[in-house]
Every structure is written in structure tokens, then in C-alpha cells.
Amino acid sequence: MDFSRRRFLAGSAALTAPLALAACGGFAPAGSQPSQQAGTxxxxxxGTDAELAGLRDVIARFQQANAGTTINLNAVPYExxxxxxxxxxxxxNPPDVFRVPYYTFGxxxxxxxxxxxxxxLPAGFADRFTPQxxxxxxxxxxxxxxxxxTDTSVILYNKTLLDAAGVTSVPTEVGQAWTWPQLLDVAGKLRSSLPGSKFPMAYNWQGNGVTRWLSLLFQADGRFLGEDLKTPAIDSDAGRAAIDFSKRFFTDKLVPANDSVKSTTxxxxxxxxxTAAMVWGGAFMVPDADKTADFEWGTTFAPRNVRAGSDFGGNALVATAKAKDPALAAKFLDFVTESESMKSFCTAASLLPTRADLVENxxxxxxxPETxxxxxxQAAQVRASDSGQVASPVMSKIITVFKDQLEQAFVGGQSTEATIAGLTKGIAAATGAQ
Structure with a gap:
């Protein structure tokens, strides 16, 4: 059966069954590891079907280029x-190499x-990547x-619903992205055009996707961690602006009530x-939308305020401290991020490259492909200072703080000042900055 990629939106998806790596070193069931041999x-x-196919391909090419090596791929459900x-x-007994979201990496x-x-790693290795x-x-x-x-969120829109509301053009250049007031104006037109059972927007901040709310904070030119990546920095004009702006999504009925952070929808x-005319969504949605959406749709950029800003999604590959052959593990990670490997993986899986040359070209x-x-x-709007905060060693704890406080702000009636205070206290507790 086809795998629906939208299940990754909240970071809690499962494959229908583990997949074997044919002709590429075999398969180990979830929770176990194969016996290690030299060069293994x-x-x-x-991963989705497309992602696993891309990994099979790069593993096959790595084994061909390095005679005597074997990569045992263990594909498990995300949950x-x-x-x-x-x-x-x-x-x-950890695996030698595994995949990890950036917000969990730290x-x-x-x-x-x-x-x-x-x-x-070889000399100059860092130069192949974008700073963020x-x-x-x-x-x-x-x-x-x-x-x-990497991946990032743009706005996917239902063209028919926008046309009916008189919104007949959308920004086609990132520098012309809707400002916050312009987005609210578009949403207001949709609100007037749509019946009460439908809504202008839906935001993809459910579950661990709460990190995507940070896009609004960054657009306000704010931070949640100070330069030391420990001191809370959310108590700022930018922090208040981002909370006030996103609270309007609910008070003005621009999103469904069940579009909250802790929603299961x-x-x-x-x-x-x-039910919604527009949605914030990542590039990994594109293949699923192409097959699933039975209406004409397109993409435009996320809004901007003081500056443009966006979430830094996607995944890293890491080697464990107890990797049996650290040099071979590093060699594999080097190979996976070579230009040909990354390009073929990203184009087939609808994901964004992290190599500067692929971004530039x-x-x-x-x-x-037009998307x-x-x-x-949009991804180019992420700054290294933004992505560096998300790589905090205690990000998983900070995520919980954001879930609790933003849920209260959006649907619990909590004031902006109380939300700022709760976020500050929770982040300080998470980082040990109390």
C-alpha cells in the first residue's frame, strides 16, 4: 500500500512494515543488531518509501566504491x-550510524x-554545507x-477557494512574501468568503511540530535562547509580537479550534x-499532495515581519560514540553528503539539500518540480543563529515547555504576559539557567 507522508507532520509516524535492503547487506529486525564483522x-x-529507496541506492554505491564493506540497513517505524x-x-550495543531530527540531535x-x-572528516568538509x-x-x-x-514550511493553498475570495495572485518571489498584516488581510477575505465550517488556514505546529511556531518568533527577529544557548530570551518585544500574532489565528477564527498545538488532527x-484554504507544510508533503489533493493547488512563501524566517526541519546522520569502526562510519557519512548522493536523494524524496552548491545551483x-x-x-531564510538554537542539548525539554504554554495561550485563555513568564521559567529550568 502507498505510504502517506503526511503522518510525519507531528513527528509520530509508522511504516506499515520494516523493509529489507535487498542486495545491500541484509536486514536486522527492530531492536536488534547484526553481528559485526570487519568492514561492516x-x-x-x-523513512518513507522514497527516502528508503534513496538510502538503498547510496548504500549500494558506497559498497561498490569500497570493496569488502557492508552496510546493514535496519528500517523501523518512527514511533x-x-x-x-x-x-x-x-x-x-547501539547501531554504528542512525538518523535523527535536528531538534533531537542535541x-x-x-x-x-x-x-x-x-x-x-576531510579538510574543508564544513565548507560544503550552508552555515545554518x-x-x-x-x-x-x-x-x-x-x-x-533539511525541510521547511511554506504555504500550500487551494487555488479554487482563494479565487472565490478574490485572492487571485500570490507572491512568487521570497522578497515579496506577504507581511503579517497582508496575510491577515488575505485570511480576512477568506473568512468572509468561506462558510463557518471552513477556515482560511491551518498551521502545522502539532506535536513536536511546535518547533515550527518558532518561524513566527524568528520573523519578529526574536530568539528563545540567548547567545550562550542557555539563557531564556523569549521575554522580548519579538516574543510578545509572535504570541499575539498567532493567538489571532484562534480569536479571529482563521484556523479551526482543533488546530491547536496538542491537537490530534x-x-x-x-x-x-x-476545511482549510491554506496550510503551512513541508516539501515532503508534495508527493502526497500530488496524489491526494483532488483540487488545484499551489505554493507560496511563509509570511515575513521584521525579517523573513522559517523553521529548520529535516534530519542529520550521526555515528554513535561506540561505533565499531569510527573511520568507516565517518567515510560513509562523507559519501552520503557528496553532491551526487545528496542530489539524487533530495530530488526523489522531495527534500531540501544542505550542500551550499546544490542550494546555489x-x-x-x-x-x-515547479514547487x-x-x-x-524559503529554506534560504533560515539563519545559522536560528538553527543553532534548535540544536540545543535540551531541546526535547524545551519542546515540552512550548507545547504546554502555547496550548494555554491559543485555546486556554492564557494572557500573553503569562505565556511569556511560563516560557521563560520553563526554558530556564530546561537549560539550568535558573
Missing amino acids: LSFTTW QMFSNIDAQIQAG SYAGAGQLLDLTPH AWAAVQNAGKPYGVPHH YAADTWYSQ GISFTVR TPVFLG
Whole structure:
């Protein structure tokens, strides 16, 4: 059966069954590791069909280029991924290499569970990546992973519903993206045009996707961590502006009541059902939207305020501190991020590259290639200072703080000042800055 990619929106998806890596070193069931031999690496990941196909391809080419090496791919459901990894690390038998979201990377690096790649990577290795991508895999100034790909949220829109509301053009250049007031004006037109059962927008901040709310904070030119990546910085005019702006989504009935942070209804599903005219969504939605959306749709840029800003999504590849062959693991990570490897993976899987040359020269998605420039242009708005905060070793704790406080702000009637105070206190507790 086809795998629906929208299930990754809240960071809690599952494959229908583990997939074997045919002719590429075999398969290990979830929660176990194959016996290690010289020249062998174990690699644990989750992924969509397209992502796993891309990984199979790069593994096959790596094995062909390095005679005698074997990469054992262990594909597991996302919902089991990190409980398995944590149990294996605890037992002293982790995989050599695994895939990890940037917002989870810091917890492993900060706990000393990942391999410091500094002595194993070739000279000038950092230069191949964009600054924001390289910043996302740093801990204490050292690389503990490689940025495999990124993703970011743009606005996907239902053209029929926008046309009916008199919104007949959308920004086609990132520098012309709607400002916050312009977005509210567009949403107001949609609100007047749509029946009460339908809504102008849906925001993809459900579950761990709450990190996508940070796009609004960055657009206000704010931070949630200070320069030391420890001191809370949300108590600012920018922090208040971002909270006030996003609270209007609910008070003005621009999003459904069930579009809150802790909702079990994904924003994408609201859009697919045509309950919402616009949705914030990542590039990984493109293949699913191409197959699922039975209406004419397009993409435009996320809004801007003081500056443009966006979420830094995607995943890194890391080697564990107890990798059996650190040099081989690093060599594999080097190979995976070579230009040909990254380009073929990203174009087929509808994901965004982290290599500066591919960003500069552009890629083209296999599915709906006309959407590629919008996602690339949006991703370029991420700053290294933004992605560096998300790589905090305690980001998982900070995510919980944002979930609790923003839920109260959006649907619990909590004031902006109380939300700022709650965020500040929670972030300080998470970082130890109290």
C-alpha cells in the first residue's frame, strides 16, 4: 500500500512494515543488531518509501566504491525509532550510524553518545554545507553529525477557494512574501468568503511540530535562547509580537479550534479535506499532495515581519560514540553528503539539500518540480543563529515547555504576559539557567 507522508507532520509516524535492503547487506529486525564483522556498519533509520529507496541506492554505491564493506540497513517505524536507539545505547550495543531530527540531535550529542567527527572528516568538509545546516550539527563547537537534508514550511493553498475570495495572485518571489498584516488581510477575505465550517488556514505546529511556531518568533527577529544557548530570551518585544500574532489565528477564527498545538488532527488533513484554504507544510508533503489533493493547488512563501524566517526541519546522520569502526562510519557519512548522493536523494524524496552548491545551483523535485524554488527560497531564510538554537542539548525539554504554554495561550485563555513568564521559567529550568 502507498505510504502517506503526511503522518510525519507531528513527528509520530509508522511504516506499515520494516523493509529489507535487498542486495545491500541484509536486514536486522527492530531492536536488534547484526553481528559485526570487519568492514561492516549497522545503520538504523525510519523513512518513507522514497527516502528508503534513496538510502538503498547510496548504500549500494558506497559498497561498490569500497570493496569488502557492508552496510546493514535496519528500517523501523518512527514511533519505535528512538526508544530502540535509547535502549541499545543503554545496553552498550547501539547501531554504528542512525538518523535523527535536528531538534533531537542535541540531546544525544550533549550526553556524549555520538562520535566527534572532527578527526575523521576531510579538510574543508564544513565548507560544503550552508552555515545554518552546519550549525545544526554542532555541540560545543564540534561536529557530531552531518546535515543530510533539511525541510521547511511554506504555504500550500487551494487555488479554487482563494479565487472565490478574490485572492487571485500570490507572491512568487521570497522578497515579496506577504507581511503579517497582508496575510491577515488575505485570511480576512477568506473568512468572509468561506462558510463557518471552513477556515482560511491551518498551521502545522502539532506535536513536536511546535518547533515550527518558532518561524513566527524568528520573523519578529526574536530568539528563545540567548547567545550562550542557555539563557531564556523569549521575554522580548519579538516574543510578545509572535504570541499575539498567532493567538489571532484562534480569536479571529482563521484556523479551526482543533488546530491547536496538542491537537490530534493534523493540519495537512484539514487542508486535504478542504476545511482549510491554506496550510503551512513541508516539501515532503508534495508527493502526497500530488496524489491526494483532488483540487488545484499551489505554493507560496511563509509570511515575513521584521525579517523573513522559517523553521529548520529535516534530519542529520550521526555515528554513535561506540561505533565499531569510527573511520568507516565517518567515510560513509562523507559519501552520503557528496553532491551526487545528496542530489539524487533530495530530488526523489522531495527534500531540501544542505550542500551550499546544490542550494546555489538549485535542484528540481521529481514530483511537482515547479514547487522546488518556493521551498528552496524559503529554506534560504533560515539563519545559522536560528538553527543553532534548535540544536540545543535540551531541546526535547524545551519542546515540552512550548507545547504546554502555547496550548494555554491559543485555546486556554492564557494572557500573553503569562505565556511569556511560563516560557521563560520553563526554558530556564530546561537549560539550568535558573
